[in-house]
Amino acid sequence: MVSMLVVPLFLGVLQVGLFLYVRNTITAAASEGAHYASVINREPGDGEARTRELIDGVVRNELIDSVEGQATDVDGQPGVLVVVKAHMPPLGLWGPGISFTVEGHAVKETGE
Numbered sequence: 001m002v003s004m005l006v007v008p009l010f011l012g013v014l015q016v017g018l019f020l021y022v023r024n025t026i027t028a029a030a031s032e033g034a035h036y037a038s039v040i041n042r043e044p045g046d047g048e049a050r051t052r053e054l055i056d057g058v059v060r061n062e063l064i065d066s067v068e069g070q071a072t073d074v075d076g077q078p079g080v081l082v083v084v085k086a087h088m089p090p091l092g093l094w095g096p097g098i099s100f101t102v103e104g105h106a107v108k109e110t111g112e
Contacts, residue, residue: 022059030082030083030104032050032051033050033051033054034069037069037082038108046069048067068082071108072105
């Protein structure tokens with residue numbers, strides 16, 4: 001009877017921990033990808049490729065829905081934005097999955 005309470009609680013804590021790990025890993029990769037693309041002579045596509053490279057092997061590819069790099073404006077300065085859309089499936093057999101989006105921003109370097 002106690003296991004009916006403890007097992008779902010344990011699985012819930014495990015799911016939250018796994019979600020936080022995946023989200024933080026993807027956020028760090030998106031930020032690093034944006035910084036990589038912000039260097040002179042690099043394009044947003046380079047940041048997108050760098051983000052994918054950082055995510056590969058750390059997070060299952062099936063969890064990543066899309067990675068997009070684009071030029072943007074960061075506080076009035078030219079910048080780079082890398083957006084990663086991903087999802088987490090439910091750990092057990094019940095419950096909905098969680099979709100989430102993370103972004104990485106960086107100010108573009110200029111040759112001045």
